[in-house]
Amino acid sequence: MSLIHIFKNRCPDCKKGHIFINRNLFSFLQLTDMNQKCPNCNYNFFPENGFYWGAMFVSYGLASLEGLMVIFACVSFGNEIFDYANLLIIIAFMIILFPLNFRLSRLIWLYIFGNKIKK
Ligand SMILES: [Zn+2]
Structure with a gap:
């Protein structure tokens, strides 16, 4: 499994x-095709x-990691760690990163378990 091939x-x-x-990640009508x-x-x-x-x-794991990275970024810019602004920023990032998460999670799942089911 190589990350370059997953991202490509x-x-x-x-x-x-x-x-x-x-x-194209942002072709919403063909995102799942x-x-x-x-x-x-x-x-x-x-x-x-x-x-x-x-x-x-x-996808849950990816979203959690992205949420943690956003919280660390918010804290490094001076926000409190339990601030409602952080929650709004995380929600905005989740919406923006949804297409990437959707595709990456399917690709990673296929790379991990696709060969085990292959007949
Ligand atoms: Zn092939």
């Missing part, structure tokens, strides 16, 4: 085919029904 939206098997059809199989090596991106339900745990 590449197939976990051949590292060449794209997983998400539209590579994924290829069924790798256009290069025919690797199945949907190994079983509900495979990507587990990606929500990865």
Whole structure:
């Protein structure tokens, strides 16, 4: 598993085919559109029904890390650690980073567990 291939939206098997059809993160109408199989090596991106339900745990972890980083940034800029302003800033960051979290969590989940289910 290499982070470069995850960030480049590449197939976990051949590292060449794209997983998400539209590579633009902010194309909201096509944010969730994924290829069924790798256009290069025919690797199945949907190994079983509900495979990507587990990606929500990865998304939760990513969002938690981003929230902690925002709190550390807010505290370093002089806010109290339990300030309502921090909460509003975290919510704004979560909304802005939603497309990145969505795609990264699916990619990480596929890279971790895709090969274990591959038939
Ligand atoms: Zn492939």
